[in-house]
Amino acid sequence: MDVPYDLTSYIRVLKLASTPSWEEFSQIAKIAGAGIALVGLLGFIIFAVMTFVPGSKPV
Template identity: 70%
Template structure:
């Protein structure tokens, strides 16, 4: 295991990384929030269909 080589590559990546701007952070938050809401809505619709359909059949 070559630890110094791995450590130097980690340091290089950390030097290239930067904090996102406020606009970039809000855009990423909006997209992530929309995805969470969409998946939750889809799960709720499936739940409603699974509870209604067996009762009517």
């Protein structure tokens, strides 16, 4: 592991990086929000199914 080489490659990547445009940020935010909503919906569906399963106790 060559530390100076690693640091220079990291610095090179950071110099190439730029802040996203508003459109790109908005698209990423929409996709992330949709993923969070999908996971929440899946959890709610599992909760609803487990509520109606005989022998289970709802929270």
